[in-house]
Amino acid sequence: MFKVLVTEHIAEPGIEILRNQPDVELTYDPELFRDFEKILQIIPEYDAIITRSGTPVNKELLSKAEKLKVIGRAGVGVDNIDLDEASRRGILVVNAPTGNTLAATEHTMGMMIAAARQIPQAHNSLKIERRWDRKKFMGVELAGKTLGIIGFGRIGSRVGIRAKAFDMKVIAYDPYIKKEKAEKLGVELLDSLDELLERADVITVHTPLTDETRNMITRKEIEKMKDGVILLNIARGGIINEQDLYEALKSGKVRAAAVDVFVKEPANDNILLDAPNIIVTPHIGANTFESQTNVAVIIANQVLAALRGEEVEFAVNAPFEETTAKVMKPWMELAEKLGLFAVQVACARSKEIVIEYIGDLGEDVKAFTAAFLKGFLSKIVDIPVNYINAPFLAKERGLRIVEVRKEEGTNFKRLMRVACEIDGKRFSVAGTVMEGKFPKIVEINNFLFDLVPSGRLLIIKNIDVPGVIGKMGSILGKHNVNIAGFQLGRVGRGKEAKAIILVDDEVPAAAMEEISKLPEIMEVQKVDLG
The missing domain is CATH 3.40.50.720 (NAD(P)-binding Rossmann-like Domain)
Known part of the structure; x- marks a missing residue:
């Protein structure tokens, strides 16, 4: 059940929409905006607040809004809302810009x-x-x-x-x-x-x-x-x-x-x-019966959609258009998985990460960068991360993201590549979307793969000589870890190679230690891509 607080007058058709929802408990007090102290007292229990211009949704209010997920502004202007603080807390702000x-x-x-x-x-x-x-x-x-x-x-x-x-x-x-x-x-x-x-x-x-x-x-x-x-x-x-x-x-x-x-x-x-x-005139630009009805209906539907995790058309503080996210959903998923991968393998301590957007990925790549940061930060911060607060959390941590646009790639027409540098060593991972809907990781440090970015993985750097795969398989079997798949990226026999083992089970520390002690193994890491 979502609790929604409306602190100012909005047209009755919008109120009726909210009242008629089985998953909404509505509090409608059109004069409440005159009593800010009372709003501060009750706001902790609400999932959403709908206001006009008279309610200051400021840092003080937001600090007490423990459950707040969405702020609805019944109108266009958001001067009364602290957008930076709302974004930092991952609270979506929606408005109704077309209503009036x-x-x-x-x-x-x-x-x-x-x-x-x-x-x-x-x-x-x-x-x-x-x-x-x-x-x-x-x-x-x-x-x-x-x-x-x-x-x-x-x-x-x-x-x-x-x-x-x-x-x-x-x-x-x-x-x-x-x-x-x-x-x-x-x-x-x-x-x-x-x-x-x-x-x-x-x-x-x-x-x-x-x-x-x-x-x-x-x-x-x-x-x-x-x-x-x-x-x-x-x-x-x-x-x-x-x-x-x-x-x-x-x-x-x-x-x-x-x-x-x-x-x-x-x-x-x-x-x-x-x-x-x-x-x-006394701020009556939007004062028509038609526009007030439009605004009320739009903002009620926007708030409901946001609470239910559905598409929101008029997000004020989202780092991208919702339509962009919907159309480019597989690329959004890929970007988030690249973030998860990079933070677990190499880039957790990086202060600068370069994201290369190669080929025709649209004019605005902010959505992809936000998705990458959502995946990357989810492993290193202690609060929930979403597309809204991810850019703010990255900024707070001093993490600099460099976006680079490039023409069509050599092996793939469209590609995302993430790169960072730690202790003088460069790490990169790249991915693409196959057939318009299947995200794949296709490159790790210039080794080519065809990897579905999900589940548990072992990332292994080894010398490519006979018997290595068998030794690792024996160790995992001894610890009751089932192998779901195996891929190898190699340069040539006897040279450095990159192996990926897909596993069905959590790999215990003892198994990791045994694998790392094999003479052919240079490095072994666990990655969980969900």
Whole structure:
């Protein structure tokens, strides 16, 4: 039974999904976020917590969350969650980024039009002040203007599509988006933020709030903009410096601004409320009935999938896309087995490990590196290791991973090779996937094998002379160890060879000692690949 805690309001369809699960015990208290001390008291018994932006899922809370496996953010932003601490503890963070995409997109377009045409000011003049003042509210048309979009992801790209329908020229800046995506939408993707600032008549930001984007737009950036620019922030408070925006509105450098998000919320006393020519809304970009239902349903299903070990679509702190892991599952399994193998045979004390990715293994190999680390660290740390915390645990231990990409290999079109150096000696092990689904270890220190990476093994370095195999078989038989298979990698008779003996039983220490004392044996090691 999974215990799930919901500390803030989410739409009823999401709550119903959770209530109706036979393996879920739900606690739903939409006002609990106001009592952080109570959350600290009860969090130790829960497997999952679902929040919005009002619950600080910080280091203090996580230190008490002894059973916590997943944090669900009902929305997009995760500013209230300590992602590093959650990752270090192996806790998955999921969100619902697509649930409010259209709502935020439409709110952006509404705010853009309202700012350009001074619609709220004209409304207040007529409705509140009862003044018929047509000349005062002279606006500008969007058609023919250049819209600069900072952040061209789910929302930014949709804003671009709609802006083109208004006959705007659209340019964008996003260092993480491929130019092909923008080109397909008829948008010019720029290499420089400064160029966007200089060319755009209207600028809108659609990035998450990170160390990289905090105060991305300050006085310095505003000075590079056109006089009379229109500036929008419907993304996250803190991306645009509020004091600097206030000064730019007062001076007239910025013709108009539209802001839905603030550094500190509620923003009842924010300096921007006193600025001229600004339209403000109380963080309602996602506030539509449709989006709130979407978000609630998505986050409920994401949390359930995570708890049950199923595929999760929107993992915030996983080192890779879940779809990548699913498509490349045999390679993930291989990478993990290579980690298990390397740590038991040679690399446990290494401070640097090189992983060579040879051939077409996709653009992003982070998933494979995380899988390797999961296998490698599972033998040397005293806490459970998963794909999420493995990179953090490696960093804490001072383990450096060097990823190397190479073209198609000689013997295999696609190959993973792990290498480390200990006491001046290099060790390497490599593997591939046969027929698209069968992981195999095919190389150990340049000796070729065809090894299924599972079960118990003996790895033996010996001199290739007659009688060695028989002697080892006799010793294992004497100790009631059954041999399941044997492979030999050799250079030539009388030279160094590498043997692998597959065994069904645990090899006792006495048998290991006897084998190691054979004159032909240079080294013998036990490996358990599960």
